Amino acid sequence: MTLVDLNQNALRTASARIRRFAPRTAVHNALEPVGELPGAPFDSVGVNYLLHCMPGDLETKTGRLLTSIRPAMSPQAVLFGSTILATAAKLSRPARTLLAFYNRKGVFHNVDDQAEALDRALGAAFANHRVELVGGVATFVASDPSPREPS
Numbered sequence: 001m002t003l004v005d006l007n008q009n010a011l012r013t014a015s016a017r018i019r020r021f022a023p024r025t026a027v028h029n030a031l032e033p034v035g036e037l038p039g040a041p042f043d044s045v046g047v048n049y050l051l052h053c054m055p056g057d058l059e060t061k062t063g064r065l066l067t068s069i070r071p072a073m074s075p076q077a078v079l080f081g082s083t084i085l086a087t088a089a090k091l092s093r094p095a096r097t098l099l100a101f102y103n104r105k106g107v108f109h110n111v112d113d114q115a116e117a118l119d120r121a122l123g124a125a126f127a128n129h130r131v132e133l134v135g136g137v138a139t140f141v142a143s144d145p146s147p148r149e150p151s
Contacts, residue, residue, distance in 0.1 A: 002039040004028045030054065030065055034072045041074040047081035051118075052110035058083075061109075062121035070125075070145070079126070079142045083118070086110045089136040 001023045005011050011025040024038040030050060034040075047065065054061040066079075073079070086099045086108075102108035115131055115138050122129035127144035 002026060002037055002042070004030075004034075004037065006030070030068055032068060034069050037072050040072040041077070042072055043074050043077055045069060045073055045077055045079050047079065049082055049084065051081070051083035052085070052108050052113060055109045057117065058110075058113040059117040059121045062118055063124070066121070066125045073145060075145065077143070077145060079122075079145075080140065082137050082139045083113065084108070084110055085113045085115060085133070085136055085138050087113070088115060088133050088138060091136055095136070 001018070001021050002025070003011055003014050003023050004026045005014075006027065006029050008027055011027065015023050015025050026037050028034060028037070030047075031054065047069070051058065051061055051065065054065065056064070084099075086103070091099070099108065099110070103111050115133055118138055118140060119129070119131045122131065122140060122142045125146055126142035127146060129140065129142035131138055131140045133139075
């Protein structure tokens with residue numbers, strides 16, 4: 001298992017939590033080419049609660065992320081993950097306030113993120129994919145990467 005994050009503190013904490021699995025760690029920016037990662041190529045890649053933190057529209061940032069991580073994925077790789085969609089569900093007032101605050105601070109970039117955009121981006125990069133909404137969160141799984149690079 002390899003944990004990848006831009007934040008060394010997050011890696012340290014997560015690694016300590018799952019130390020029984022002897023995880024490897026790598027500090028990496030998801031917006032840049034992945035390069036060499038310990039344990040690559042991977043048959044399973046999880047990108048949980050990442051996309052809503054990346055700048056840009058959801059279809060473009062999903063494409064950028066897939067372009068970045070594609071070299072670390074095996075041909076039979078399965079991608080799975082989740083992202084917060086600010087408009088996906090009827091949110092409580094506190095949830096709307098918190099999302100607005102995070103977007104103003106630049107922590108989140110999900111004001112206009114739509115499940116349809118995620119579906120299009122995954123469909124362009126994988127032969128099989130599924131997007132499901134659970135409240136304000138889109139969960140997804142994709143397999144059989146297309147031979148062409150995602151857009």
